[in-house]
Amino acid sequence: MHQVAVEEVEDYRRELVQEGVARLLARLGGMERFVKPGERVLIKPNLLSAKPPEAAVTTHPELLRAVILEVQQAGGIALVGDSPGVGSAAKVAKRSGMLAVIEETGAGFVPFVESREVRGSGVYRRFELAAPYLEAERLINLPKLKTHEMMTMTCCVKNLFGAIVGTQKAAWHLKAGADKDLFARMLLEVYRLREPDLNIVDAIVGMEGNGPGSGDPCQVGLLLAGDNALAVDQVAAEVAGIPKKLLYVENAARRMKLPGAERAEVECLGVDPNEVPYRSFRLPHLSDVQFGLPPFLKHRLRNQLTSRPEVVEGACRLCEICVKTCPPGAIRVEGGRLRFDYRRCIRCFCCRELCPHAALRLKDGWLLSLIKKSGTSL
Numbered sequence: 001m002h003q004v005a006v007e008e009v010e011d012y013r014r015e016l017v018q019e020g021v022a023r024l025l026a027r028l029g030g031m032e033r034f035v036k037p038g039e040r041v042l043i044k045p046n047l048l049s050a051k052p053p054e055a056a057v058t059t060h061p062e063l064l065r066a067v068i069l070e071v072q073q074a075g076g077i078a079l080v081g082d083s084p085g086v087g088s089a090a091k092v093a094k095r096s097g098m099l100a101v102i103e104e105t106g107a108g109f110v111p112f113v114e115s116r117e118v119r120g121s122g123v124y125r126r127f128e129l130a131a132p133y134l135e136a137e138r139l140i141n142l143p144k145l146k147t148h149e150m151m152t153m154t155c156c157v158k159n160l161f162g163a164i165v166g167t168q169k170a171a172w173h174l175k176a177g178a179d180k181d182l183f184a185r186m187l188l189e190v191y192r193l194r195e196p197d198l199n200i201v202d203a204i205v206g207m208e209g210n211g212p213g214s215g216d217p218c219q220v221g222l223l224l225a226g227d228n229a230l231a232v233d234q235v236a237a238e239v240a241g242i243p244k245k246l247l248y249v250e251n252a253a254r255r256m257k258l259p260g261a262e263r264a265e266v267e268c269l270g271v272d273p274n275e276v277p278y279r280s281f282r283l284p285h286l287s288d289v290q291f292g293l294p295p296f297l298k299h300r301l302r303n304q305l306t307s308r309p310e311v312v313e314g315a316c317r318l319c320e321i322c323v324k325t326c327p328p329g330a331i332r333v334e335g336g337r338l339r340f341d342y343r344r345c346i347r348c349f350c351c352r353e354l355c356p357h358a359a360l361r362l363k364d365g366w367l368l369s370l371i372k373k374s375g376t377s378l
Contacts, residue, residue: 002231002260003028006271007223009204012053012062017204021066024200024225027269030074034198034227035138037075042110042136043067044196046144046159047082049213049354050095056207056217059142061097063202063223067142068105078105081132082162083112085169085213086321086354115165122189123182133163134194141196141229145203145220145236147211149284149349149362150180152246154212155236156199156229157191157253164190170350173327177348184248188256191229199232200225203239208281213353220278222271230260239273241280285362304367306347311338315359322351322360 005027009020025031035041045059053060064080071078080102084092089111093099102109112130120127133139143159151158164172176186201224209215222239226232230253237247244251253261260266285307316338323331323338330344331351352360 001267002226002228002265003267003269004224004226004232004235005269006235006273008221008271008276009223010221012060012204014062014065017060017062018066018069020223021063021070021200023270024223025070028198028225028227031070032074034140035071035074035076039076039137040135041071041076041078041138041140042132043071043078043080043107043140043142044082044133044159044162045080045098045142046154046202047084047089047092047096047098047162049085049356050087050092051213051356052095053097054217056144056146056205056215057213058092058096058098059144059202060204061101063200063204064098064142065101065105067140067200068101068107071140072105072107076138078107079110079132079136080107081110081112081130083130083165083169084162085350086325086356112163112165115168118193120189120193122192123185124176124189127190127193128165128168129163129190129193130165139194139196139198141199143199143201144207144212145201145224145240146207147209147215147240147281147284149210149212149352150177151184151187151248152284153233153237153240153242153249155201155233156196157187157233157249160191160194160196160229161187163194170325170327173348173350174346177327178346180248181252184252185256187249188253188258192258196227196229198225198227199229201232201236203236206240206281208240208283210284210352214355214358215284216282218281222273222276228260230258231266234260234263234266235268235273239276239278242283246283303342304365307362307364308342308345308347309340309349309351309360310363312359312361315357317357317359319356321354321356325350325354
């Protein structure tokens with residue numbers, strides 16, 4: 001059985017978070033079970049973009065503080081690193097409040113800049129992952145529980161995509177992002193190259209709606225932890241109330257028969273998530289009903305059966321972040337406004353995820369819109 005500890009924490013007051021993390025870890029044997037004196041311990045939070053903590057886009061700095069202190073008390077050398085979706089790690093860490101915590105606790109800050117090649121053994125045989133991610137003796141994964149417009153949920157496994165440095169993320173979206181099942185498989189292959197020793201999920205305040213960057217904060221009041229990322233993600237999905245058919249990573253893990261992929265293998269310690277009064281997360285915009293269709297129909301009906309990004313009138317500031325980060329290069333500025341090439345667009349929605357001004361929305365194809373109105377699903 002894979003054990004997942006669950007603790008209630010009301011808000012981000014420092015003492016509440018530190019006490020909650022201590023209780024959480026005690027159920028798993030304490031931080032001493034995961035960290036030995038003198039070990040270099042990489043803590044990998046979610047540093048998606050430069051937003052303040054209250055936006056719920058990034059891991060909360062008080063959770064990072066509590067984990068750093070636990071690592072240091074266990075005798076470990078705490079390091080913090082990630083590769084944001086846009087902007088420098090230093091800028092994102094400062095805006096999110098995490099840089100101040102790193103400096104106050106004396107932890108090391110190791111932005112993911114350099115990468116090393118790692119050989120895979122699955123569908124993909126070659127990855128380049130951040131050097132600090134591979135070199136650390138221990139890895140603690142610190143994701144935020146959020147909805148995700150492409151994968152429905154982002155938590156432990158998806159957070160490890162940050163080990164791919166900078167613009168290489170766009171290359172992987174281009175290579176695998178046109179197919180959700182294939183993209184989920186790629187995420188799992190990254191996860192298996194370096195499985196975290198410990199996963200601690202920030203679900204005190206999560207994100208619902210159009211996550212991971214443009215959704216709305218939602219109060220949950222929980223911390224989750226375990227040494228198997230897939231097991232923790234299963235409990236997190238139950239907390240969020242996400243239907244199993246929409247959990248692409250978890251479904252791919254079951255097909256691959258990975259440890260922790262079956263709910264029957266998971267035991268919850270502490271708070272029973274089924275007894276905590278919370279409501280299910282509001283899910284992202286349903287943007288695709290192509291799954292299960294023959295390939296020739298997918299190609300012919302793609303624009304009709306999917307959503308596409310478009311500009312919210314008056315909201316775009318022409319910062320060109322979407323232009324620079326679009327994996328297939330399907331966005332340009334022309335005549336003082338954004339233009340989209342929907343034939344090239346792979347519907348990864350990185351543009352919406354990384355837009356700092358919430359200036360993009362999704363417009364349904366006519367057939368997708370008709371299906372939604374009729375209540376039919378494919």
